[in-house]
Amino acid sequence: MILGYSRLYPPDPIERELPDAAAALALLQERRPDIPARIDAMVARITDGRGAPRHRDAALLGLARLGRRHGGFGDDPHDYHNEDHVLELAERRLTRVIDGLGPNGLPTDDALALLLFAACHDLRQRETRDVPGPIGGNEAASIAETFRILDTCGFDRGPDRDLYLALELMIAGSTFDPRPLPHPDAEDMARVAGGSLARGLGLWLDGEHSEWNADAGAHRGERLGRLAADLDTANVGEEFPLLAESAQRLCRERERRQGRSLALPESGRPCLGFLSGGQITYFFDLHRFCSREGERVFGPRKLVNGPLVRRVSQRLQQRFEHQPPANGQAVLDAFAALCREEAG
Known part of the structure; x- marks a missing residue:
């Protein structure tokens, strides 16, 4: 899409171990049988019971891979960035947004995109190679894997381009800079603000990918990126x-x-x-x-x-x-x- 990270981070052994939604569902039924029903309930809530099978499959695959790589299903358990972090965003916080904004406040497609963000934004936590600019290596690698998850679950980069683009910008914007202010060594103004990159992502795109301004899908993705960052840091x-x-x-x-x-x-x-x-x-x-x-x-x-x-x-x-x-x-x-x- 805009950033071009999907070619930089190839699949790892966890992707090959859990190649599709069926493998993810099998793992979850063995290790956390509560999770598939909980994701189903969120999809039903968002869609008024109509369902969204491709989104459901992608959410389960992202959650299962995170749990296998960094959570309770593998040998590198993280106390925060794990399958339960997906659920706190996808259930508790997204539900609060839906309820708080009212019946016409959050379009269905936007809510489904936020559900996928919850499942996929932290897929990688151990990347040692960053990309140029303010976006972290973990986020860039998670974008690349998210694109492959969407491909596997029946999405198409042509007709479904806006979803790929939205998730690209949402995950990029979730990069969090923990350095205290000010940042005299920051390489660009997008980093000077500290905290979530989503606040300065549009500014950085203006300088590095100016064509984004003519792209309605990119504007939607940037807007959703700001809401996604608020979901990610909503513990406050x-x-x-x-x-x-x-x-x-x-x-x-x-x-x-x-x-x-x-x-x-x-x-x-x-x-x-x-x-x-x-x-x-x-x-x-x-x-x-x-x-x-x-x-x-x-x-x-x-x-x-x-x-x-x-x-x-x-x-x-x-x-x-x-x-x-x-x-x-x-x-x-x-x-x-x-x-x-x-x-x-």
């Missing part, structure tokens, strides 16, 4: 226990990927930094709503959560002010206890 606007739980999962995943055991002393300070000042930076500095729809649905709860995030961060720092944490697990336990107290 969920009930506080859900926000706290997501922070703990991200912390555990971060330590696992750094090779630090939560039982050892060297994980103590990194966990303390992530769950105190790191949450302040994410919540107040890096996170910005990218779409009017996302702010309308999730914004009110973010306002409620703000003081709770500040208090927990301050209290956690005070807890270990005079005695460093014994290890990362001690920090996680203290954070969980403080969050329960603040949530009441």
Whole structure:
């Protein structure tokens, strides 16, 4: 489509192991038999019971491959980027958007595209090669695999071009820059904003792919990309226990990927930094709503959560002010206890 990443990242062994929706369904029926029915229910909800078999198959295939590669079905389990993250976007958050915008607020085709975004945007989490520009290597590789999933599930890059293009831009826009502001070393203005690339994706496209402005499908994809980014980061606007739980999962995943055991002393300070000042930076500095729809649905709860995030961060720092944490697990336990107290 516009970005050209589909040729850069070839299939890996997981794609060959799970080549199609039938293989995905077989794996899920063995390991998580609840999931196919839950995806079916979301498709039925979005389509008023009419169904969308190709979208259903693509969602199951994306979810199963993520679970096999980085989740509970394989040997590289990630605490956050796994099959349950797909479900929290595809069920809980997308349902809130549908309900919050009302019966005419989200067209069926847009909701189905967001369902596929939930299933496919985190397919790859271990890429070591980035692409030029602000889009991450994990996102570029996920775009390439998503195109192959759509092909396998009966979509066509001609008649269904707008769906491919929308998912390309949605996944690209989900690239998240965690660096604190400002970014004097950022290579372009799209990165200077920090947080989700979706906020600056149009700006970057103007400079690198100016033809996108004449493409109605690209404009739809960019618009959906901003809403997709809000779905991906909507933990800020969920009930506080859900926000706290997501922070703990991200912390555990971060330590696992750094090779630090939560039982050892060297994980103590990194966990303390992530769950105190790191949450302040994410919540107040890096996170910005990218779409009017996302702010309308999730914004009110973010306002409620703000003081709770500040208090927990301050209290956690005070807890270990005079005695460093014994290890990362001690920090996680203290954070969980403080969050329960603040949530009441």
